[in-house]
Amino acid sequence: MKSPNALILILLATVGISAAFAETAQKAPSAAALNRTVSVTLPDSERVFPPGAGAEIANSQCMICHSAGMVTRQPPLSFGEWKAEINKMRTAYGAPLPAEQVEELATYLTAIKGKQ
Ligand code: HEC
Known part of the structure; x- marks a missing residue:
C-alpha cells in the first residue's frame, strides 16, 4: 500500500x-x-530575374514553383515561343499568371533571353 x-x-x-x-x-x-506574411531577402544572381520592364511580373509569378535560373538558363526563344512557354506554365502546370500579363511578360523574356 x-x-x-x-x-x-x-x-x-x-x-x-x-x-x-x-x-x-x-x-x-x-x-x-x-496567415502572417514574412519577408525574405533573396541573394542576387539567378535567384531573381534581371531588371527591366516586366521583371516584377517574372519575379512575382515565375518563382512560385521554380527558380529564376530555371527560366534564364533555357535556350533563347522568340516572342511567340515565350508566349507559348508562359501559356504552357498556365495551362499545364497551373501558374496563376493573369492572361492579360502574358504579352508583357513575353516581351520582357524576349528582351532578356530572346532570339530572332
Ligand atoms: C509565368 C512565369 C513562368 C515562366 C516564364 C516559366 N515558368 Fe515554369 N515550370 C513548372 C514546371 C513543373 C516545370 C517543369 C520542371 C521540370 O521539367 O523539371 C517548369 C519549367 C519551366 C521552364 C523550362 C522549360 C520547360 O518547359 O520545362 C521554363 C522556361 C519555365 N518553366 C518558365 C511549373 C511552373 C509553375 C507552377 C504552377 C509556375 C507558377 C511557373 N512554372 C511559372 C513559370
Whole structure:
C-alpha cells in the first residue's frame, strides 16, 4: 500500500500535467498567426530575374514553383515561343499568371533571353 504522501504527489503531478496540456492548447497558433506574411531577402544572381520592364511580373509569378535560373538558363526563344512557354506554365502546370500579363511578360523574356 502506498503512503498517503505518495498518493498526494501522484495527484499533484496529474493536476500539473493536465494544466500543462491546457496551457499548450491555449498556445496553439491562431489563424491570424498562421496567415502572417514574412519577408525574405533573396541573394542576387539567378535567384531573381534581371531588371527591366516586366521583371516584377517574372519575379512575382515565375518563382512560385521554380527558380529564376530555371527560366534564364533555357535556350533563347522568340516572342511567340515565350508566349507559348508562359501559356504552357498556365495551362499545364497551373501558374496563376493573369492572361492579360502574358504579352508583357513575353516581351520582357524576349528582351532578356530572346532570339530572332
Ligand atoms: C509565368 C512565369 C513562368 C515562366 C516564364 C516559366 N515558368 Fe515554369 N515550370 C513548372 C514546371 C513543373 C516545370 C517543369 C520542371 C521540370 O521539367 O523539371 C517548369 C519549367 C519551366 C521552364 C523550362 C522549360 C520547360 O518547359 O520545362 C521554363 C522556361 C519555365 N518553366 C518558365 C511549373 C511552373 C509553375 C507552377 C504552377 C509556375 C507558377 C511557373 N512554372 C511559372 C513559370
